[in-house]
Amino acid sequence: MTRILYSLCGADDSRPFSPHCWKIVLALRHKGLDFIEKPTPFTGIPQLENGFSKTVPILRDGNELIRDSFDIALYLEEAYPDRPTLFGGEGGKALSRFVEGFSQTLIHPAITRIAVKSIHDMLEEKDRIYFRESREARLGRTLEEVDASRQAEVGAFAARLEPIRHILKYQEFIGGDGPLFADYILFGALQWMRITAGARVFGDDDPVAVWFERCLDLHDGVGRRVTAA
Amino acid sequence: MTRILYSLCGADDSRPFSPHCWKIVLALRHKGLDFIEKPTPFTGIPQLENGFSKTVPILRDGNELIRDSFDIALYLEEAYPDRPTLFGGEGGKALSRFVEGFSQTLIHPAITRIAVKSIHDMLEEKDRIYFRESREARLGRTLEEVDASRQAEVGAFAARLEPIRHILKYQEFIGGDGPLFADYILFGALQWMRITAGARVFGDDDPVAVWFERCLDLHDGVGRRVTAA
Numbered sequence: 001m002t003r004i005l006y007s008l009c010g011a012d013d014s015r016p017f018s019p020h021c022w023k024i025v026l027a028l029r030h031k032g033l034d035f036i037e038k039p040t041p042f043t044g045i046p047q048l049e050n051g052f053s054k055t056v057p058i059l060r061d062g063n064e065l066i067r068d069s070f071d072i073a074l075y076l077e078e079a080y081p082d083r084p085t086l087f088g089g090e091g092g093k094a095l096s097r098f099v100e101g102f103s104q105t106l107i108h109p110a111i112t113r114i115a116v117k118s119i120h121d122m123l124e125e126k127d128r129i130y131f132r133e134s135r136e137a138r139l140g141r142t143l144e145e146v147d148a149s150r151q152a153e154v155g156a157f158a159a160r161l162e163p164i165r166h167i168l169k170y171q172e173f174i175g176g177d178g179p180l181f182a183d184y185i186l187f188g189a190l191q192w193m194r195i196t197a198g199a200r201v202f203g204d205d206d207p208v209a210v211w212f213e214r215c216l217d218l219h220d221g222v223g224r225r226v227t228a229a
Numbered sequence: 230m231t232r233i234l235y236s237l238c239g240a241d242d243s244r245p246f247s248p249h250c251w252k253i254v255l256a257l258r259h260k261g262l263d264f265i266e267k268p269t270p271f272t273g274i275p276q277l278e279n280g281f282s283k284t285v286p287i288l289r290d291g292n293e294l295i296r297d298s299f300d301i302a303l304y305l306e307e308a309y310p311d312r313p314t315l316f317g318g319e320g321g322k323a324l325s326r327f328v329e330g331f332s333q334t335l336i337h338p339a340i341t342r343i344a345v346k347s348i349h350d351m352l353e354e355k356d357r358i359y360f361r362e363s364r365e366a367r368l369g370r371t372l373e374e375v376d377a378s379r380q381a382e383v384g385a386f387a388a389r390l391e392p393i394r395h396i397l398k399y400q401e402f403i404g405g406d407g408p409l410f411a412d413y414i415l416f417g418a419l420q421w422m423r424i425t426a427g428a429r430v431f432g433d434d435d436p437v438a439v440w441f442e443r444c445l446d447l448h449d450g451v452g453r454r455v456t457a458a
Contacts, residue, residue, distance in 0.1 A: 085320070092320020094405030098328060101395030166330030176323030 002036070003028075006048050006058040009039030010122030015226055017119070017195040019108070019188035020069040021057045022223070026184040027073050029219035031083040035059075042127045069188075070100060073181045086181040099174065099182040102163065107189045110157055112139070115197035117147035118229060122196060150199075157201040161208045168207040172214070179218060187215040191223055198229030231265070232257075235277050235287040238268030239351030244455055246348070246424040248337070248417035249298040250286045251452070255413040256302050258448035260312040264288075271356045298417075299329060302410045315410040328403065328411040331392065336418045339386055341368070344426035346376035347458060351425060379428075386430040390437045397436040401443070408447060416444040420452055427458030 005028065007021035016022075016039040028035050040048060045056055052058060053067035059075070066075045074093070077086050087093040112135075120131055120143055136142055164186065167174055174182045190212050193199055202209035216224040234257065236250035245251075245268040257264050269277060274285055281287060282296035288304070295304045303322070306315050316322040341364075349360055349372055365371055393415065396403055403411045419441050422428055431438035445453040 088320020088323065089318020090321070090405060091314070091317020091409055091411075092324055094317065094400060094409070095321055095324035095328065095403065095411055097396045097399050098331075098392060098403060098411070099324065101392035102327075102331060105391035105395055162334035163327060163330035166334055167326045170326050171323060174324065174327055176319060180320055180323070182320075182324055182327070 002060065002062070003033060004060040005035050005037045006045075006056050006060075007037055007039045008045075008056050009041060010119070010127065011041075011124045012122070013039040015122070015195055017122070017192055017226075018056060019103075019111075019192035020055075022188040022191045023069045023181070023184045024057045024059065024072050025222060026179075026187060026215075026219065027076055027086055027181055029222055030086060030179070030181075030184070031076055031080050033076070033080065033083070041124055043130050070097070088175060088180055092175070092180060092182070096180070096182045096185065099185045103185050103189050106160055107186070110153060110160055111189060111193045111197075113146055113153045114150055114157065114199050114201075115193055117143045117150070118197045150197075154199050154201055157199075158203070158206060158208070164208050164211070165206075168211055173211070179215065183215060187212065187223065191216075194228045195226055196229055231289065231291070232263060233289040234264050234266045235274075235285050235289075236266055236268045237274075237285050238270060239348070239356065240270075240353045241351070242268040244351070244424055246351070246421055246455075247285060248332075248340075248421035249284075251417040251420045252298045252410070252413045253286045253288065253301050254451060255408075255416060255444075255448065256305055256315055256410055258451055259315060259408070259410075259413070260305055260309050262305070262309065262312070270353055272359050299326070317404060317409055321404070321409060321411070325409070325411045325414065328414045332414050332418050335389055336415070339382060339389055340418060340422045340426075342375055342382045343379055343386065343428050343430075344422055346372045346379070347426040379426075383428050383430055386428075387432075387435060387437070393437050393440070394435075397440055402440070408444065412444060416441065416452065420445075423457045424455055425458055 005024055007016040008018035009016045016037065025037065040056060046054060048058055049060065049065055052065055055067065057069055057072060059066045059072045066072045073086050087096060116135055120128055123131055132143060139146055171177065173179045174186065234253055236245040237247035238245045245266065254266065269285060275283060277287055278289065278294055281294055284296065286298055286301060288295045288301045295301045302315050316325060345364055349357055352360055361372060368375055400406065402408045403415065
């Protein structure tokens with residue numbers, strides 16, 4: 001059976017950077033499932049699997065085709081119940097949506113402001129045009145205007161992770177003694193920033209930095225394999 | 230067997246307002262457990278149960294004595310496993326700490342800035358002296374200085390709940406189809422503000438306001454029983 005993860009890349013397909021795709025790389029490894037990753041540029045996504053989805057990740061698992069990172073995680077949990085759990089039960093499933101909400105409403109916008117120009121610069125010419133148009137419309141500013149406040153955003157970033165520092169007083173991972181999909185949600189966001197912007201946002205002894213390093217080591221260091229920008 | 234919840238009140242002991250104690254009122258009702266609530270003023274807490282704890286909630290459950298809202302919830306889950314679950318499994322237990330972190334590091338400080346003067350005004354004279362000294366030391370400003378920016382804080386409050394709006398797109402409660410302790414954590418914070426400051430922070434059709442009203446109705450409307458300030 002062929003299992004394919006379509007992910008996102010710029011000009012260099014050895015540096016996939018999408019936060020949502022990284023969640024699924026870790027989730028597949030967590031479940032011990034083999035897969036082939038096919039990094040795809042932005043403008044190539046609409047052609048994947050006969051136009052199945054406007055966004056990646058897309059997972060092909062034999063005859064199954066699934067889109068959206070959370071839906072893929074739910075699918076993996078249901079399809080492979082005997083493998084290590086991604087949620088730790090129904091409560092964990094429900095509350096992982098909260099971690100997703102935290103990451104996407106508070107952390108992603110800050111990372112976008114830090115990394116958007118760096119992401120642009122990683123893309124091929126055709127993707128740069130698409131990316132600039134769509135992101136400038138969304139942000140209401142030029143990429144260069146956003147990038148002008150990058151250092152201020154970098155300085156303000158660590159404070160946004162206070163809820164994670166709180167949890168790390170009690171446990172090694174967001175998921176408890178070991179990682180769950182909730183860890184991969186936030187890991188995906190920080191990995192996205194690491195690969196695109198390489199911004200130094202934490203002090204070395206910041207508990208969030210220590211947790212992130214721990215996540216980079218998971219599953220044979222699959223996250224560390226792609227170096228920081 | 231006598232089950233006693235020591236909670237917190239001001240001059241009027243029919244208006245207990247502590248966020249942490251409200252979490253446990255809902256948790257006990259969730260488990261279907263009878264209890265007597267004994268609201269206690271700030272300066273009375275050190276005398277409770279032979280000086281067992283500097284803070285409430287304190288739960289006496291027969292011969293057991295437990296402090297700290299999260300520890301009490303964990304105790305209830307373990308002691309009454311056949312009653313409805315507060316966590317929905319180990320994953321839910323771990324991730325509830327994240328909801329606690331979100332509530333205590335991002336929401337509680339904002340509510341403090343909105344409600345601190347109102348809380349002071351609800352207290353008896355002896356407690357006012359303790360409260361003013363301890364809170365002004367913690368906040369680095371007089372209560373009146375903090376209160377001067379109340380309206381600005383009220384206006385900025387709703388935006389802080391974006392992660393909750395995200396989750397409510399997918400489910401009725403933070404815990405999923407029904408409430409879990411995670412709901413009671415955030416409910417406790419908003420109930421604290423409702424009873425002390427009565428601030429109108431949400432539009433009526435804000436999904437967070439709809440969820441909060443839903444929580445006020447839970448368990449025979451135990452939360453609604455105490456009216457808004």
